[in-house]
Each structure stands twice: as C-alpha cells, then as structure tokens.
Amino acid sequence: MRGTIERLLGRLIRASAFERIAISFAALFASILIGGVLVFVSGGFASCQTGLTLGGWTFCYNPMQVYYELFLGALGHPLEGGWHPLNFDMSETLQQTTILIFTGLSVAVAFRAGLFNIGTQGQLVVGSLATAVTVLYAAVIVPGGLVGMLVLIPLGVLAGAITGGLFGAIPGALKAYADANEVITTIMLNFVAVGITSTLLSWQFQDPDSPNPGTRRVPEYAEIPNIPVVGFSGRMNFSLLALGFAVALMIGIAWLLARTSFGYELRTSGVQPDAAAYGGVDEKRMVVASMTLSGALGGIGGAFWVLMVPGRWLESVPEYGFDGIAVSILAGNNPIGVGASAFLFGVLDSGSQSINTATDVPPELVGILSGLIILFVAMPEFFRMIGAQFTDIGQSEPVRADGGDDGGETDA
Incomplete structure (x- = not known):
C-alpha cells in the first residue's frame, strides 16, 4: 500500500x-x-x-438550473439577450477577485518561504483600519479633487501595507528568534487583531452619526475611482483600476520570486533551508522578511477593501484572509495562478448569490x-x-555553494 x-x-x-x-x-x-x-x-x-x-x-x-446560475449568473447571464459586460453581477465577481488576489499572494509568498501564514485575515483587518484612519486624518489637510485623490489613495494603501507588514513581522520574529510555531502564533494574532481594532474603534474612531460599528466614511475623492466611459458604475463598488493594480502586483511578485536574489533566497529557504544556510542566506532575516512581505500584501488587500467597497472601516470585515489560504493552495502557490484561482472564488461567491435569488x-x-x-x-x-x-520525490541533487556538484558526498 x-x-x-x-x-x-x-x-x-x-x-x-x-x-x-x-x-x-x-x-x-x-x-x-x-x-x-x-x-x-x-x-x-x-x-x-x-x-x-x-x-x-x-x-x-x-441541477442544470443551479449550475447555470452558479457559473453564468456570476457573469450576468451572458447567454441571454441584452447582456453587457459591465453589469452588476460581473462587478461583484471581479470585486471578490481583486481582493482575493491580494490575500492569495500574501499566503503564497509565505508558503514559498516554507512558512504557513494563517494570519492574513488579522493582517488585513489591522491594515484596513490603518488605511481608513490615515485617509480620514490626512483629508483634513489635503485639498480635494484630483490632488486629493492622487495623494490620499496611495497614502492609504501605503498605511495598510506598513501596518499589515508590521503585524506580519511579529510571528516572523517569534519564529526566527524564539522558534515559535508560526501556525499557532498567526492564528492567535487573528483574534488579537480583532480585539485591538474593536477597542480602538470604540475608544477613538467610531462614527458618532452611525449606529453600525465603523469609522466615518472617507471623502468620495479618496475612494478608488472608476475609469471614465469604460468603467463600472460607481454604485457597483468596483473599479477596473483596482483590478489592474492587483494584476500588476501579481506579475511583480512573480518576477520578484523568479528573477531577484531576494526571491531566490526566499524560495531556497522554503525548499532546502539547510542548503540556503550553507550558501550564506541569513535564515532568521529571511523568515522575518518573508512574513513582513506576506503581511504587507494582506494589509494592501484590506486597504483596497476599504477604499473600493464600503468606503470606510466596518467591524464586520469579510473573511478574505481565510479564503486566501484556499486561493493559494488551489494555485499551487504560484503568483500567476493566484489570479485564476481568485477568479474562480469570485465566480462561486457571486454565483451563489445568483442561485439564492433565482x-x-x-x-x-x-x-x-x-x-x-x-x-x-x-x-x-x-x-x-x-x-x-x-x-x-522530485528533489534536486545537492549542489555546492560554488555551483558544482559534490559527487554525492553530501547528505541531501
């Protein structure tokens, strides 16, 4: 057997x-x-x-009607007359796809480094709150219009990335310097993230004019805009610019892992940590750096959720981070495959709503x-x-640091 x-x-x-x-x-x-x-x-x-x-x-x-709604309902029923690609169902599908690309990349980067980041949800939660608060406070001194959009949106995304990255660095440091299991620490930090953000919201950032737990809405010019003429309607809570950024980031992460020394060290640390250490890779630094990058990607996902979907931070943050784990596994932890995997999840989520309606x-x-x-x-x-x-199975032969093979003398 x-x-x-x-x-x-x-x-x-x-x-x-x-x-x-x-x-x-x-x-x-x-x-x-x-x-x-x-x-x-x-x-x-x-x-x-x-x-x-x-x-x-x-x-x-x-069953035929159910699957028709599940797959084609998510696209707005393209086989029916009067179909237009910029429809509400398509916007819902692409909205989910966009955010899941970020969380899928977050998990994939950690997996490629040999780490299991189960805390992307927590990193997304703290990153999204940091984005909302940063934009709200910066909007007081930044003028509106085009200038405000060009300043506040990158600033909010940067705030989410930094906060998510710092939150991801915590389990990375615990793993590197205290040999703490990252699965346990990241799971626990998900609860910490929820507790911290809820406390901060009730203490300082709650919108006094809203009965729902959440911050004030960011200015309209600070939300991610739609492309004129070819974009979706603003009421659909989706922007092709956001999807374009997600795809560009997906390609950038793939290039980083495949074409840079940092990516080579990250991949080597995940596949053959002993060989990486023998080759001069600082294992502890790489663990912290990998988890920081992973957390930053999760924080970016939270930033885009705030600036594209609700326009403010809500305590009931969707569980995009947990879905990102399945997205990454389905893609085989390949950054390019994350896009297709995220689209499938977007179709299933939007199609499920179509089934419930029809x-x-x-x-x-x-x-x-x-x-x-x-x-x-x-x-x-x-x-x-x-x-x-x-x-x-499939493991490569051991290689010396100078690039030659050791004649089989080294224990793989």
Whole structure:
C-alpha cells in the first residue's frame, strides 16, 4: 500500500503544467457531477408545487438550473439577450477577485518561504483600519479633487501595507528568534487583531452619526475611482483600476520570486533551508522578511477593501484572509495562478448569490456545492504539496555553494 501511494505521489509531483491543468478540470467535472446528484436527491426531500416526478417522488431542484446560475449568473447571464459586460453581477465577481488576489499572494509568498501564514485575515483587518484612519486624518489637510485623490489613495494603501507588514513581522520574529510555531502564533494574532481594532474603534474612531460599528466614511475623492466611459458604475463598488493594480502586483511578485536574489533566497529557504544556510542566506532575516512581505500584501488587500467597497472601516470585515489560504493552495502557490484561482472564488461567491435569488435551493446546499468544487479542484495540488514536502520525490541533487556538484558526498 505504501509503495502504491508513493508511486501515485511521485507521478503527481512530476506532472507537467498541462497535466496539472487537465487534472484540475477533471476534478472540477467530478465535483459538478457529484454536486448535481446531491442537488437532485436533496430536491426529493423538499416541498414544492412543481418539479420532476419519478416513481411517486417529486424532485424540486433542477441541477442544470443551479449550475447555470452558479457559473453564468456570476457573469450576468451572458447567454441571454441584452447582456453587457459591465453589469452588476460581473462587478461583484471581479470585486471578490481583486481582493482575493491580494490575500492569495500574501499566503503564497509565505508558503514559498516554507512558512504557513494563517494570519492574513488579522493582517488585513489591522491594515484596513490603518488605511481608513490615515485617509480620514490626512483629508483634513489635503485639498480635494484630483490632488486629493492622487495623494490620499496611495497614502492609504501605503498605511495598510506598513501596518499589515508590521503585524506580519511579529510571528516572523517569534519564529526566527524564539522558534515559535508560526501556525499557532498567526492564528492567535487573528483574534488579537480583532480585539485591538474593536477597542480602538470604540475608544477613538467610531462614527458618532452611525449606529453600525465603523469609522466615518472617507471623502468620495479618496475612494478608488472608476475609469471614465469604460468603467463600472460607481454604485457597483468596483473599479477596473483596482483590478489592474492587483494584476500588476501579481506579475511583480512573480518576477520578484523568479528573477531577484531576494526571491531566490526566499524560495531556497522554503525548499532546502539547510542548503540556503550553507550558501550564506541569513535564515532568521529571511523568515522575518518573508512574513513582513506576506503581511504587507494582506494589509494592501484590506486597504483596497476599504477604499473600493464600503468606503470606510466596518467591524464586520469579510473573511478574505481565510479564503486566501484556499486561493493559494488551489494555485499551487504560484503568483500567476493566484489570479485564476481568485477568479474562480469570485465566480462561486457571486454565483451563489445568483442561485439564492433565482431558485429555491437553500443557502446551506449552495455552500456545499461551492465547497465541493473548491475541495475537488484543490485536493490534487494539496497532495502534490504534501508529497513534495515530506518525501524525497522530485528533489534536486545537492549542489555546492560554488555551483558544482559534490559527487554525492553530501547528505541531501
């Protein structure tokens, strides 16, 4: 049995990019098939006036309609007449995609360094509050209009990045200098982030004119604008400029990891820490730097959420950071793949809302369908990561610091 498992893992680890994509599509098809059967059977236990009757049973839910709403409803029903790409459903999908790119990149950077950052949610929370507060206080002295937009938006994003990065550096320092498990510390710091931000809000930053726990709204000119003519309507809470920045950052992180000495040291520390240390990489510095960069990306996600969606900080921050973990795993921790993975999550989230509006399928069943798709598509990459981490399959031969090989004398 063990030999069979190792052979299967080895085949999965050595799979080409094309084979991995094919496996993902096969997993997606399998999840849709199983989910369709589940929807159909569940409809037999529901009450309805119309439905498909078989053998005395009335099945109330149509799996074809459910998946039509899940995938095409998220795009605004493009097969129907009068469709326009700049519709509300599409804006919701791309809104989710944009923010999940940031959180997915945050988790992916840590994973590539051999670290498990489960605290992206906390970093997003503190970064988003820092963004809202910074913009509100800076708006007092910064003039409005175009000048205010060009000053306040970058300032708010920078504040979110710095705050999220500092919050991410805490578990990095604990890992580097106290050998504290980063999984535990980042999970605990998520609760710390919620407690700190809630306390600061009630103490200093609560909007006195609002019954909802949150800050005052930032000036309209400080929100991320839409592109004139080709952009979405401002009431849709989405900007193509934000998506463009997210894609540019995604490409930039991919370049950083693949083409710079910092990226090489980060990747080497994650794959072969002993070899990295032998080659002169400061392991402690790299751990702190990796977690700081990861936290900064989470903080940027929080900044864009504040400046694009609600226009202020709300205590009920969506759990984008936790979704970012699944986004990164689904993408195989590849920065470019994070974009496609985030788009899938955006489709599932927006499509779920479309199902709830257009059908009588209960939200709990819709959540199961989305979970099945994520589980099936992510599992091959998850097993591939686990196999590469805990077996010697696919590991490269040891290399000397001068670039030559050691003739097999060094223990890999």
